[in-house]
Amino acid sequence: MIAIEHLTKSYGKFKALDDISLSFERGQAISLLGPNGSGKTTLIKSILGLVIPEKGTIKINGSEIKTHWEYRSQIGYMPQIGRYPDNMTIGQVINMLKEIRKDCKQYDEELIVSLGISNFLNKTMRSLSGGTRQKVSACLAFLFSPDIFILDEPTAGLDPLSSEVFKDKITKERANGKLILITSHVLSDLEGITSHMVYLQDSKLMFYKTVEELKLSTGEEKLNKVIATIMLKELPKTIHN
Amino acid sequence: MKTIIKYVLLDLLKNKTILVYTVILAALAVSVLNMDNNNSKGLLSLLNITLLFVPIISILFSTIYFFNSVEFTELLLAQPIKRKTMLLAEYTGVAFALSIAYIAGVGIPVSIFCSGLAAFTLLVSGLFLTLIFSALALLIFVLFKDKTKGIGAAIITALFFTLLFDGLLLSFIYSFSDYPIDKPLLGLISLNPVDLGRILVLLQLDVAVMMGYSGALFKKFLGSATGSIYTIACMLFWIIIPLVISVRVFKKKDL
Amino acid sequence: MNSIRAFTLWSVLLCLDVAVCFATTTKVYPAPNSLHYAISNAHKGDTLVLQNGVYKEHDLVIQKKIVITGNGAAIIDAENKFQAFLIYSDSVAIQGLEIRNIGKAGMIDMAGIRIVNAKGVSINNNKLLNNNFAIYLQNASQCNILDNIIHSDFKDEVNGGNGIHAWKSDHLLIKGNTVSGHRDGIYFEFVTDSYITGNVSFSNARYGLHFMFSHDDTYSGNTFKDNGAGVAVMYSHGVIMLDNNFLQNWGEASYGLLLKEITDSKIEHNRFIKNTVGIHMEGTTRVDVLKNLFQDNGWALRVQASCSGSNFTGNNFIGNSFDVATNGTMMLNFFSHNYWDKYDGYDLDKNSIGDVPYYPVSVYSVISEKIPSAMILYHSFLTDIMDKVEKVLPTMIPDKLKDDNPVMKKLKL
Numbered sequence: 033m034i035a036i037e038h039l040t041k042s043y044g045k046f047k048a049l050d051d052i053s054l055s056f057e058r059g060q061a062i063s064l065l066g067p068n069g070s071g072k073t074t075l076i077k078s079i080l081g082l083v084i085p086e087k088g089t090i091k092i093n094g095s096e097i098k099t100h101w102e103y104r105s106q107i108g109y110m111p112q113i114g115r116y117p118d119n120m121t122i123g124q125v126i127n128m129l130k131e132i133r134k135d136c137k138q139y140d141e142e143l144i145v146s147l148g149i150s151n152f153l154n155k156t157m158r159s160l161s162g163g164t165r166q167k168v169s170a171c172l173a174f175l176f177s178p179d180i181f182i183l184d185e186p187t188a189g190l191d192p193l194s195s196e197v198f199k200d201k202i203t204k205e206r207a208n209g210k211l212i213l214i215t216s217h218v219l220s221d222l223e224g225i226t227s228h229m230v231y232l233q234d235s236k237l238m239f240y241k242t243v244e245e246l247k248l249s250t251g252e253e254k255l256n257k258v259i260a261t262i263m264l265k266e267l268p269k270t271i272h273n
Numbered sequence: 274m275k276t277i278i279k280y281v282l283l284d285l286l287k288n289k290t291i292l293v294y295t296v297i298l299a300a301l302a303v304s305v306l307n308m309d310n311n312n313s314k315g316l317l318s319l320l321n322i323t324l325l326f327v328p329i330i331s332i333l334f335s336t337i338y339f340f341n342s343v344e345f346t347e348l349l350l351a352q353p354i355k356r357k358t359m360l361l362a363e364y365t366g367v368a369f370a371l372s373i374a375y376i377a378g379v380g381i382p383v384s385i386f387c388s389g390l391a392a393f394t395l396l397v398s399g400l401f402l403t404l405i406f407s408a409l410a411l412l413i414f415v416l417f418k419d420k421t422k423g424i425g426a427a428i429i430t431a432l433f434f435t436l437l438f439d440g441l442l443l444s445f446i447y448s449f450s451d452y453p454i455d456k457p458l459l460g461l462i463s464l465n466p467v468d469l470g471r472i473l474v475l476l477q478l479d480v481a482v483m484m485g486y487s488g489a490l491f492k493k494f495l496g497s498a499t500g501s502i503y504t505i506a507c508m509l510f511w512i513i514i515p516l517v518i519s520v521r522v523f524k525k526k527d528l
Numbered sequence: 529m530n531s532i533r534a535f536t537l538w539s540v541l542l543c544l545d546v547a548v549c550f551a552t553t554t555k556v557y558p559a560p561n562s563l564h565y566a567i568s569n570a571h572k573g574d575t576l577v578l579q580n581g582v583y584k585e586h587d588l589v590i591q592k593k594i595v596i597t598g599n600g601a602a603i604i605d606a607e608n609k610f611q612a613f614l615i616y617s618d619s620v621a622i623q624g625l626e627i628r629n630i631g632k633a634g635m636i637d638m639a640g641i642r643i644v645n646a647k648g649v650s651i652n653n654n655k656l657l658n659n660n661f662a663i664y665l666q667n668a669s670q671c672n673i674l675d676n677i678i679h680s681d682f683k684d685e686v687n688g689g690n691g692i693h694a695w696k697s698d699h700l701l702i703k704g705n706t707v708s709g710h711r712d713g714i715y716f717e718f719v720t721d722s723y724i725t726g727n728v729s730f731s732n733a734r735y736g737l738h739f740m741f742s743h744d745d746t747y748s749g750n751t752f753k754d755n756g757a758g759v760a761v762m763y764s765h766g767v768i769m770l771d772n773n774f775l776q777n778w779g780e781a782s783y784g785l786l787l788k789e790i791t792d793s794k795i796e797h798n799r800f801i802k803n804t805v806g807i808h809m810e811g812t813t814r815v816d817v818l819k820n821l822f823q824d825n826g827w828a829l830r831v832q833a834s835c836s837g838s839n840f841t842g843n844n845f846i847g848n849s850f851d852v853a854t855n856g857t858m859m860l861n862f863f864s865h866n867y868w869d870k871y872d873g874y875d876l877d878k879n880s881i882g883d884v885p886y887y888p889v890s891v892y893s894v895i896s897e898k899i900p901s902a903m904i905l906y907h908s909f910l911t912d913i914m915d916k917v918e919k920v921l922p923t924m925i926p927d928k929l930k931d932d933n934p935v936m937k938k939l940k941l
Contacts, residue, residue: 109351
């Protein structure tokens with residue numbers, strides 16, 4: 033569904049992505065992992081067309097995204113930081129996006145109800161807490177039932193209850209054959225919802241494997257243990273290299 | 274595009290800064306026009322207020338607004354929207370909101386206290402300055418990644434056009450006073466929208482006579498109908514060129 | 529019987545006597561050449577009373593002392609080709625007539641009423657409309673021109689004639705006339721010892737009042753308004769201007785009052801309001817400018833470096849764009865005890881005179897005087913700041929040009 037080939041991007045002298053090739057398919061839930069500054073956000077933004085790649089191609093459903101913009105109707109994006117115009121209400125933001133997406137007639141408003149956003153539709157964005165704004169971002173990502181979800185640190189500001197509601201929603205969408213890309217620092221939150229793991233370090237792809245493979249190779253059950261084991265093994269190598 | 278403009282406006286018309294700007298403009302306009310029963314003098318003071326406030330407020334407010342809404346812009350750009358559409362819609366929304374503030378703050382008092390071509394020209398040139406300086410703010414926004422640097426650039430730009438440019442112009446006039454400099458002056462003045470706006474209004478007021486008193490030729494040209502058309506064309510270019518550059522840069526910008 | 533005869537004789541004698549010794553009054557009716565006949569048949573001292581109507585007559589030469597009167601509706605029409613009255617005799621009076629359509633073409637300056645080499649002529653209460661020159665005095669003396677209304681629609685600065693034109697005359701009294709639409713409203717050349725008072729001269733193509741080589745004349749209580757170039761006074765001495773109004777002479781080459789080569793004169797109690805330049809002085813010597821009001825002018829005063837020995841005292845300067853402009857760095861004129869609305873000094877000793885001097889020349893006015901192109905920066909933020917800075921650190925403005933005793937409150941004039 034998404035095919036990335038030899039993707040390279042640098043900001044001045046700093047290389048953010050170095051020759052990354054990946055391909056993601058329907059029904060996968062992929063966790064993007066890596067330390068700060070490893071290129072996760074740049075990768076996501078490249079897929080969204082917010083960052084223009086230097087080299088390499090990104091294809092979605094077989095066609096290159098380069099100068100096209102229509103493909104983004106298939107993507108639901110939830111940014112890491114949700115900031116909205118101060119004086120707009122939640123309702124207005126939702127309506128605005130609905131008006132922009134005139135192509136979409138069916139709305140998935142499940143999260144609006146289950147995260148309790150429907151009670152605050154008249155509140156202005158300025159008055160909201162970070163967590164509530166995060167919820168609004170989540171609702172917007174799911175609103176148009178896209179085929180691909182790109183979620184950047186989705187659970188960072190959510191309370192445990194909302195986090196669970198949200199994870200259930202992801203699992204459900206994955207079962208519907210959607211592709212889900214998540215970055216998160218909270219590994220425990222990814223437990224049970226993720227099928228594949230991509231690990232980036234120093235702008236390079238370290239590995240892209242299924243969770244099962246990783247568990248087998250490390251002999252660990254918990255995700256954070258798995259990652260810790262890998263990091264212990266891999267890290268010294270990369271430093272020497 | 275219309276949708277984005279509509280919601281940007283919805284947001285901005287409730288913005289406190291815009292409201293304060295409107296109220297201050299209105300207070301200044303009413304007091305200035307009330308103080309002088311002489312219409313022409315009131316308009317002259319109002320011209321000075323416009324030339325001082327409109328550029329700096331327009332460029333600062335717009336720059337800050339563009340930088341503050343960068344995350345929301347990203348979110349919208351993740352939707353199937355062209356970058357050009359997004360950028361121009363955002364510009365239109367901000368420029369429109371500031372224009373409404375100017376019309377409400379200055380336009381309404383002016384239309385109550387005075388009338389005529391000079392008053393109308395003052396409003397036109399105030400609106401032009403609003404549109405020009407928000408376009409420059411857009412350019413600053415796409416050229417700088419960092420908000421602080423952007424605000425710095427906005428302040429410098431406003432200061433340059435309201436003060437420094439005229440200083441350079443004066444030193445030019447001074448050093449080349451032995452040569453026929455009226456024509457080069459016309460060219461140079463076109464490089465500063467604030468001067469263009471000032472002259473456009475001054476030539477409609479009776480003080481215009483003083484500008485041509487010693488036989489300065491620029492007054493003859495700028496005072497003619499062709500001159501007004503030329504001035505307005507220059508002001509239009511001052512809106513269009515920053516916008517075109519902004520769109521080009523923005524197409525290739527990494528967000 | 530005798531007594532009857534004697535009475536008749538006496539009566540006849542009496543009648544004859546009246547005809548010879550006393551003036552007769554003759555009514556004149558409009559008819560072809562009726563006025564010509566009446567004038568040539570009139571005797572010295574006669575009065576011709578013109579009845580209402582249009583007299584299409586011209587070149588009416590008067591060579592004896594007669595009075596011609598009308599009640600305002602007797603109209604002499606020169607049909608745009610000719611002149612009307614030519615007065616060559618002393619003590620002629622023309623009153624209450626309307627004289628119109630004097631010819632505009634030709635080599636000679638055609639006039640409604642021309643007075644040549646005559647004394648004591650009075651021209652009162654006439655209406656002179658659409659004439660080339662209205663009243664033309666040539667080598668005249670002791671004439672009175674009173675309460676006439678003079679107007680022309682022919683606005684031409686080059687070819688048009690003047691309203692009241694006087695050349696080589698003396699002891700004239702020009703009072704209460706209204707002149708508009710001519711080239712110069714009132715024009716004096718080589719006219720001395722005359723009074724011009726209570727006239728209104730407006731909307732003339734060039735000057736409201738224009739005089740040259742005319743010494744010891746007094747101008748008082750006149751109003752000069754909205755003339756193409758204001759009022760020009762040149763090459764004269766002993767001029768006294770009192771209590772006149774110079775209003776709205778606003779244009780790219782307009783002056784309230786233009787003084788050129790004037791010596792030993794006085795300008796007192798006048799009002800200069802809304803002129804491009806209130807007073808422009810060039811080559812003047814000992815001209816005192818006292819107790820005048822300068823309000824809402826572009827430049828209240830332009831004093832060229834060629835002026836000297838003038839006192840500017842007790843004037844009010846209010847709302848002028850520039851108070852004083854000068855093209856030199858020397859200043860041989862003296863400013864004292866004026867009120868300047870732009871003065872922002874203080875008066876600690878409470879003697880109602882400012883404790884620091886006022887510099888009426890702004891740095892921007894110095895620059896724009898040197899380089900007219902600098903006017904392109906008029907009303908820019910920069911020039912305001914320059915003037916403020918200059919006030920704190922004077923470097924460019926002529927340092928002698930200052931009022932050491934600026935008055936704190938507006939003077940009552």
